[in-house]
Amino acid sequence: MDIKKMAKIFKALSNPNRLELYLKIADARESDFQTSGECFVTDIIDSLNIGAPTISHHIKELANADLIITEKRGKFLTCRVNEQLVAEIIKLLTLRQSTK
Amino acid sequence: MDIKKMAKIFKALSNPNRLELYLKIADARESDFQTSGECFVTDIIDSLNIGAPTISHHIKELANADLIITEKRGKFLTCRVNEQLVAEIIKLLTLRQSTK
DNA sequence: ATATCAATTTGAAAATTATCGAAATGTAAT
DNA sequence: ATTACATTTCGATAATTTTCAAATTGATAT
Numbered sequence: 001m002d003i004k005k006m007a008k009i010f011k012a013l014s015n016p017n018r019l020e021l022y023l024k025i026a027d028a029r030e031s032d033f034q035t036s037g038e039c040f041v042t043d044i045i046d047s048l049n050i051g052a053p054t055i056s057h058h059i060k061e062l063a064n065a066d067l068i069i070t071e072k073r074g075k076f077l078t079c080r081v082n083e084q085l086v087a088e089i090i091k092l093l094t095l096r097q098s099t100k
Numbered sequence: 101m102d103i104k105k106m107a108k109i110f111k112a113l114s115n116p117n118r119l120e121l122y123l124k125i126a127d128a129r130e131s132d133f134q135t136s137g138e139c140f141v142t143d144i145i146d147s148l149n150i151g152a153p154t155i156s157h158h159i160k161e162l163a164n165a166d167l168i169i170t171e172k173r174g175k176f177l178t179c180r181v182n183e184q185l186v187a188e189i190i191k192l193l194t195l196r197q198s199t200k
Numbered sequence: 201a202t203a204t205c206a207a208t209t210t211g212a213a214a215a216t217t218a219t220c221g222a223a224a225t226g227t228a229a230t
Numbered sequence: 231a232t233t234a235c236a237t238t239t240c241g242a243t244a245a246t247t248t249t250c251a252a253a254t255t256g257a258t259a260t
Binding site for chain 2: 003004006007010011013014015016019020023026027029037081083086087089090093094096097098
């Protein structure tokens with residue numbers, strides 16, 4: 001993976017609110033809202049105290065970094081983690097560890 | 101690990117130049133400059149085309165996020181990756197993967 | 201003691217980012 | 231058709247970030 005792409009991924013996770021959003025999406029797999037790994041934005045918006053426009057912007061940035069995959073379901077939006085990408089990141093970080 | 105700390109770590113890796121710097125430090129373990137995982141800043145500064153003040157600032161930010169550990173050796177500065185922290189990050193990301 | 205050189209600090213400019221309120225869009229329900 | 235509601239777009243502002251040139255510090259070598 002090229003450095004710019006990698007930096008973009010980390011940037012997407014570098015804002016506390018956006019990171020929290022990402023973690024909620026990631027954890028939704030095991031929560032009440034789940035539908036095979038997906039999560040509805042509506043269901044998590046209340047638990048973060050930031051406005052809807054900001055959420056929308058953050059989601060776009062996560063999706064733009066390929067960290068999540070979104071899908072429109074009627075008027076709702078669902079998100080799920082792009083596990084392949086995250087696996088790649090984990091591998092890249094692990095490669096540099098002496099305790100591999 | 102708390103979210104703010106986690107975000108700070110990702111932020112430290114979110115700038116392409118700073119990420120490249122980090123990766124060079126991480127890879128120095130297996131390079132010519134190595135002294136048991138350490139690397140001298142002098143030896144990598146030429147390979148990045150950014151000025152010394154910027155490098156200094158970036159190193160401080162990486163160290164501030166605990167991603168690297170620095171040590172002064174006379175007038176030189178050496179860096180090495182904080183492998184414990186990186187291992188923790190890897191674990192946190194892996195926990196959310198279905199392919200653990 | 202002086203010169204050299206690695207690194208840091210300072211001050212500043214340009215660019216980017218996070219966030220919001222208001223308005224707009226599009227879907228679904230009545 | 232009208233309403234309600236999730237999400238998005240727009241425009242704007244405040245805060246943060248990246249970067250550099252110039253000056254400073256501190257250590258080593260001559």
